[in-house]
Amino acid sequence: MINKIPLLFLFIILSASYLNAQGCVAIRHFSSCVGNSLENNVLNKGDIQLGMNYRYFKSFRHFRGTEEEPDRVTNNTEVINNSHSTDFFLTYGISQRLYTSxxxxxxxxxxxxxxxxxxxxxxxxFSRGLGDIRLGLGYWLFDLETHKNGNLAIGMGFKLPTGNYNASDIFYNVGPNDGPQTRPVDQSIQPGDGGFGFTMDFQLYQKIANGLFSYASGFYLLNPRETNGIRTFRETLSPLLENEAIMAVPDQYSIRTGISYSITPTLSSSIGARFDCVPVRDLIGGNNGFRRPGSVLSIDPGIGYNKSNFSFNLNIPFAVRRERPQSITDIQTENSTGSSRHGDAAFADYVINFGVSYRIISNKVKISPELLNDFKSSNSN
Structure with missing residues (x-):
């Protein structure tokens, strides 16, 4: 059984977008359209991989730029997001090199x-429910039988706007006569973003020695839609926030690299780094509307267990650098007023990622057992 390496992509540029895996910067949970691991994507023709990935974080530390504002916690004015997300996935081997998810x-x-x-x-x-469904197609560039020590897969996919992007709840002291009022919840906890999206991604591995692998992976999500028409009510907080009255539909990206080591035939460990982002500006489309740009650099340790057709893994990336850059509104306001403006955002200290999967073996042509055994040493979520 092959261990898990999350599927991510460095599409074209690393400075345009920010998917913050750790905080309200992360507009919502997102992962690549073509599965979340090497294991899920190295398949025999006709094989099916079923699984789920659970993710949790609590964001509460406020940053402006790269500087933390600890007084927010001390004064009890911090914003606290608790996010639970679960991806249920199915990957099918069209051939030994082509797969869909x-x-x-x-x-x-x-x-x-x-x-x-x-x-x-x-x-x-609160918000809950179905998020944005993703479909994808991936391809290993080299034959898996003749390139057992290293390979590169590229993929593409699209995101459907199936998640509710107008989830609402009761807000207090903001309605007529300071009463309660039903409004859309903050962008950071909306289940969907309201736009059709397109992704490109890659994943690669390279055997270094027996039981030791290096890996890298990444994805970029293109969201061409500029805004989704949902009111934020931020303009009621200050006239300077008029440009943030409607929610944006921003791009996101993430990249990851590291090494993994097989401790036993069934147990493996990994250590790496990841960079998650939501951008100030999109690659395609306009940049109006409200978004919280930001980025997180994390150290990403993990452990995996494989037995028969089952695979389990746990990764807990913890942040070592968090940044909330100036948004478009910050820049426009600063240029028009001549006064400095720089919004803040809340980030988490760590993220819990847990995954489990099961492989249904076909009776068609098989990948050699030696190749599958080699992959047992490569784990990450």
Missing amino acids: ITLPTVFNSRSSLYEHGRKERNTT
Whole structure:
């Protein structure tokens, strides 16, 4: 059984977009359209890989640029997001080198804040349900039988706007006569973003020695739609936020690299780094509307267990650098008023990623057992 290496892609550029895997910068959970691991994508013709990946984080540390604002926690004014997301996926081997995948994401999110409730008392809003379904196709560039020590796969896919991007809840002290009012929840906990998206991704591995592999992977999500028409009500907080009255549909990207080592025939470990992002500007389309750009660089340790057709893995990346750059609104406001402006965002300290999968073996042509055994040493989520 092959261990898990999350599927991500460095599409074309690393400085344009920010998928923050750790905080309200991360507009919502997202992973590549063609599965989440080497294991899921190295298949015999006719094989089926079924599985789920669970992810949790709590964001509460506020940053402006790369500087933390610890007084937000001290003064109890921090915004706290708790995010639970689960991806259910199915990958099918069309041939030994060509595979296709579908991912059905679900989310349960909560958001506690003061400023969204008239700054008078802390209250919590919630969102839950189906996220944006993803479909993808991937291809290994080299024959898996003759290139057992290293290979490169490229993939592409698309994201359907199946998730609710107008999830609403009750906000207090903001309605008529300072009463409660039903409004869309914050962009960071919306189950969907309201746009059709397109991804390109890659994943590669290279055997270094017996039981030791290096890996790299990445994806870039293109969201051509500029805004989704959902009101944020941020313009009610300040006239300077008029440009943020409607939610944007931003790009996202993530990249990852590291090494993995086989401890035993069934147990493996990995250590690496990952960079997750949501951008200030998109590659395609306009940049109006509200978004929180930001990035997180994390150290990413993991452990995996493989037995028969089952695979389990756990990764807990922890942040070593967090940044919330100036948004388009920050830049426009600073240029028009001559006064410095730089918004903030909340980030998490770590993310918990847990995955489990099961392979249904076909009776068609098989990949050699030696190749599958080699992959047992390569693990990551």
